[in-house]
Amino acid sequence: MRNTFSEALYREATQNPDIYIVVADISPAGSMSKFSAQYPERFINVGVAEQSMIGICAGLALKGCQPFAYTIATFSLYRPFEMVRDDLCYQNLPVTVVGMGAGVIYSTLGGTHHTMEDIAIAGAIPNMQIVAPCDPAECTEATRWCARQKNGPVYLRIGKAGEPDLTKNAEPWIFGKLRYLRRGSEICILSYGVITKMAVELANRLAEQGKSVSVAVAHTVKPLDRDGIVAALKNHKQVIVIEENVPQGGLAPQAKQLAWESRAQCRLDTFTLQDKFIHNYGSYEDLLASHGLSVPKILAATGLG
Amino acid sequence: MTNTQRNSFDAAAARKRCLAYRRRILDISQQVSALHIGSAYSCTEIVDGIYHGLMCYDGKGASPDTFLMSKGHGCMIQYVILEEKGVLSRADLDAYCTPQGRLGVHPDYGNPGIVAATGSLGHGLSMVCGMALAEKGRKRDGIIYTVLSDGEVQEGSTWEAVLMASSLKLDNVVAVVDNNDFQSLGRTSETHPSFYPLLDKFWAFGWEAAEVDGHDSLAIFEAVTGRKGGKPFMLVAKTTKGKGVSYMENVPIWHYRSPNKDEYRRAVAELEAAR
Numbered sequence: 001m002r003n004t005f006s007e008a009l010y011r012e013a014t015q016n017p018d019i020y021i022v023v024a025d026i027s028p029a030g031s032m033s034k035f036s037a038q039y040p041e042r043f044i045n046v047g048v049a050e051q052s053m054i055g056i057c058a059g060l061a062l063k064g065c066q067p068f069a070y071t072i073a074t075f076s077l078y079r080p081f082e083m084v085r086d087d088l089c090y091q092n093l094p095v096t097v098v099g100m101g102a103g104v105i106y107s108t109l110g111g112t113h114h115t116m117e118d119i120a121i122a123g124a125i126p127n128m129q130i131v132a133p134c135d136p137a138e139c140t141e142a143t144r145w146c147a148r149q150k151n152g153p154v155y156l157r158i159g160k161a162g163e164p165d166l167t168k169n170a171e172p173w174i175f176g177k178l179r180y181l182r183r184g185s186e187i188c189i190l191s192y193g194v195i196t197k198m199a200v201e202l203a204n205r206l207a208e209q210g211k212s213v214s215v216a217v218a219h220t221v222k223p224l225d226r227d228g229i230v231a232a233l234k235n236h237k238q239v240i241v242i243e244e245n246v247p248q249g250g251l252a253p254q255a256k257q258l259a260w261e262s263r264a265q266c267r268l269d270t271f272t273l274q275d276k277f278i279h280n281y282g283s284y285e286d287l288l289a290s291h292g293l294s295v296p297k298i299l300a301a302t303g304l305g
Numbered sequence: 306m307t308n309t310q311r312n313s314f315d316a317a318a319a320r321k322r323c324l325a326y327r328r329r330i331l332d333i334s335q336q337v338s339a340l341h342i343g344s345a346y347s348c349t350e351i352v353d354g355i356y357h358g359l360m361c362y363d364g365k366g367a368s369p370d371t372f373l374m375s376k377g378h379g380c381m382i383q384y385v386i387l388e389e390k391g392v393l394s395r396a397d398l399d400a401y402c403t404p405q406g407r408l409g410v411h412p413d414y415g416n417p418g419i420v421a422a423t424g425s426l427g428h429g430l431s432m433v434c435g436m437a438l439a440e441k442g443r444k445r446d447g448i449i450y451t452v453l454s455d456g457e458v459q460e461g462s463t464w465e466a467v468l469m470a471s472s473l474k475l476d477n478v479v480a481v482v483d484n485n486d487f488q489s490l491g492r493t494s495e496t497h498p499s500f501y502p503l504l505d506k507f508w509a510f511g512w513e514a515a516e517v518d519g520h521d522s523l524a525i526f527e528a529v530t531g532r533k534g535g536k537p538f539m540l541v542a543k544t545t546k547g548k549g550v551s552y553m554e555n556v557p558i559w560h561y562r563s564p565n566k567d568e569y570r571r572a573v574a575e576l577e578a579a580r
Contacts, residue, residue, distance in 0.1 A: 017442070041442055044473070052431040052465035059435020062414075062421055065442070067435070082425060083462070087432060091414045091422050 001159040001194070002100050003030030004136040008143035009068060010035045013042065019147055020060050022046060024053045024071040026100070029161075054080040057095045058087035066094060066147060068156075072106065073099030073115040077122060077155060088153040089127045095153050096146040097122075101160040102132075103194060103244040104278060104287040111277045115157075120249025122155040123222045130221040131175070132157040134196035135166040138219055141173035149175075157221075159194040166200050167217075176220045178228030184212035187304075188236040190229070190255060192218045195244040195288065202242070202295050206304060218251055229255055233264035240302060241270040242293065248275070269302050314358040319522035321580070322357065322389075323349045327549045328576050329385045329398075334563040337402045340410060343547035343559035345381040347485040347519070348452055351542055352382045354525040355450045356390070359479070366390070369447040371436055373421050375429020376454035376483060377411040383418070384408060392418040427460025429453065430480065434466050437475040451480045456488035459497065464510075470537040471511030478537040479529055483519060485546040487557055507539040519544035550575055 010031040013019040021035060022044040028036055036043035046053045050071065057067040069076055076099050077084060088095045099118055106113035122128050131146065131154055133139040139158055146154050167173075170181045181196075187206060191199035196217055203213040216232055218224060233239055233255070241252045252270035259268050274291045281287075288294065292301070299305030326349055334342050352374070360370040374383050384401070387393040393408070393416075400406025407416055411424030421432050429451050437449045457463055470478050484503065486493050493500050507514035513532055517524040519542025532538045546560065547553030550572040553564075564572055 020438070020442075044438065046465070046469055049465035049469065051427070051462035052434065052469050055428055055431020055462070055466065056435035056438065056469065058421070059432035059437070060439050061435070062432065063436050063439035063443075065439050083428060083431070086422065086425055087428055 001133065001136050001139045001163050002161060004139045005098065005100075005143050005158055006031040006035065008140040009147065012144060012147035013039060016066065016147065017042075018065045020044065020057075020065055020067040022053050022057050022067055022069050024048060024050045024075055026071045050075050050079040051083050054083035054097070055087055058083070058091065058093055061093035061095050062091070068096045068098055068146070070098040070100065072113060073102035073118055073157065074113055076100070077115065077118050081121070084153070085125055089125045092127045092152040094150045097153065097155050099155060099157045102157040104273070105160050105194065105284050107284045107287045108281050110281070111279065114278060116273050116277075117246045117249070118155070118157060119221055119245040123249055127152045128222065129154045130157065131155075131219060132193040132221055133219055134191070134193055134217050135163050137165060137167050138173060138217075142219065145175050157193060163194055164197060166196055173219065176223055176225055178216050178218055178225040178232065181215040181217060182213070184214045186212045186236060187238045187240065188214040188216060188232045189240045189242060190216050190218060190232060190251065191242040192221055192251065193244055195242055195293065198288070198293065198295060199242045202240070202298055205295060205299065209304075221251060224251070224254055226258060229258050230262045230264070233259050233262060233266055233268070236266055238267040238269075238302070240298065241268070242298065243270070243272045244288070244293070245272055246275050247272045271298055271301070314523060314526040316523040319350065319353055319357065323353050323522070324549075324576055324580050326353065326382060326385045328573070329388075330381050331564070331569065331572050331576065333381070333385075333398055333401055335569055336399075338563055339561050340381050340401075340563060341378040341561055342381070342563065343553055343561075344376065344379040344454070346548045346550070346553065347544040347546045348376070348379050348483040349382050349548065350520045350522045351452055351481050351483060351525060351544075352379075352386060354522050355452070355481075356386050358522070358526040359448075359450060359529055369445065370450060371420055371447060372450045373423070373429055373433055373436070374412055375423055375433070375451045376426070376457055377423030379452065379454070379483065380412040383412065387418040426454065426457040427462035429457075430463050430466035430470070433478055433480070434470050434473065434475055437470070437477045438473065440477055441475075446477070448477050448479055451478075453480060453482050455482055455484045455486065455493055455500075455503075458482060458503070459500070467507065467510045467512065475537050476535050479540070480537070481525075481540045481542050483544050484541050485544040487546040487555065487560065489557065489560060491557065504541050507541070512537050512539045514539040514541065516541040516543065518542075520548055549579070
């Protein structure tokens with residue numbers, strides 16, 4: 001996904017001289033090296049200095065440019081948090097903060113490299129928008145949108161490498177709209193971001209059982225498509241939310257809130273990371289499973305297994 | 306990038322302006338309980354010098370240059386200068402810190418003449434670097450001026466920006482440290498002795514740097530316009546907190562508080578005697 005981000009951004013940068021990328025000492029993946037070679041004056045490496053990464057982006061945006069801040073998610077959002085809040089969000093500047101390898105993708109690097117609560121934190125800041133693509137193709141759409149929007153700041157939460165294509169037969173990507181990867185009538189699985197792969201695998205298993213299953217991605221986590229979520233709750237007998245974020249502040253609690261407000265009649269189960277740090281190691285999937293996020297565990301917990 | 310300084314500087318006029326600004330700030334202080342009067346008085350000559358000596362203007366009053374008040378708590382001096390220039394109105398300053406107004410204790414982005422929201426320290430210099438990069442990217446020769454507090458130079462983020470400005474060769478950055486040697490809990494030279502010598506630290510980080518009396522308007526102007534260039538420029542301006550009113554000078558309480566009626570009368574008498 002980071003390679004498709006780089007390629008999409010490079011393509012946008014060839015057409016718009018106002019696009020800058022400010023990185024914090026991260027190896028130039030994919031087309032990032034093409035960007036830096038071709039436009040060295042618009043490729044800024046601040047080194048291990050994330051506060052200045054955000055501040056420099058703010059200064060560029062205050063002069064009308066369209067900057068991207070790019071590094072591993074924990075260092076792009078947590079380390080310079082007050083700069084994100086004051087410089088970008090308070091001033092409502094069109095800067096994209098890219099959180100690469102978000103969630104627990106950097107599984108073996110340990111808790112210092114995980115962002116388990118980035119959605120909750122970014123989502124709590126007024127003016128901040130959050131876009132979290134589920135696959136490389138969606139990352140391209142999201143990056144293009146970020147490069148052209150002037151609404152204000154965006155937290156673009158992306159994966160790292162090797163994410164499968166999930167959206168080949170999906171509806172078009174529209175900012176702020178829930179996007180169905182497939183449509184069914186009985187069960188709807190709601191997800192976003194890299195963990196959507198698990199939602200699709202779950203849907204496949206349920207389809208094998210003869211169930212009619214929808215998979216919908218809330219790629220725009222903020223502003224959330226409230227009407228779209230309410231419709232999904234209304235049109236299915238059962239809704240399952242799968243989310244790579246702590247129980248607070250993400251899609252899961254908002255789906256519950258919308259279900260209450262809309263008097264939804266469906267069964268609603270939510271699966272998120274737990275409110276505890278991870279001190280064990282293994283693959284990305286191993287870490288998710290340790291917090292109850294796996295297809296067999298979800299099947300068992302929902303009574304669908 | 307070269308900046309041919311086109312301005313000349315009238316030190317006597319600057320002195321008059323600065324006395325008038327101090328008086329105006331003093332009057333506004335009677336509307337509110339706090340307005341960082343000491344912090345504004347310590348950088349009065351610096352900010353005046355930037356607006357009236359260093360920044361260039363076209364016939365319509367527009368400037369290719371930019372001023373960002375990194376020490377946001379000192380912005381009262383910026384407000385009164387913007388009022389005099391007609392960028393802010395008298396009504397704006399009369400409604401300072403009230404529900405009817407739009408000006409608060411720290412500068413807010415979106416208000417006329419305010420290029421960035423500051424108040425939390427250690428944010429300004431990185432934003433200045435971004436602005437300076439944008440100017441270079443667009444092949445414009447505007448200078449980005451900023452004023453930092455000395456307490457602000459303790460922020461790690463300030464040093465990130467100091468390192469970046471020189472690494473990116475941002476010779477269109479001119480920063481001034483309002484070195485009044487005071488922060489909320491006392492003299493910086495006592496709480497942080499290793500803070501000094503300050504000048505050497507900027508040279509070591511690849512800046513051109515100079516030190517002047519921060520209440521000597523002509524010295525400020527000459528130090529900045531006389532810089533060699535080719536590097537970002539840092540002026541360490543030695544100042545007195547609360548400068549201009551004897552009982553405020555170097556007394557930390559005046560960092561923040563407003564004078565009472567009796568104190569106000571004494572301050573007015575001092576400022577008027579100096580005119």
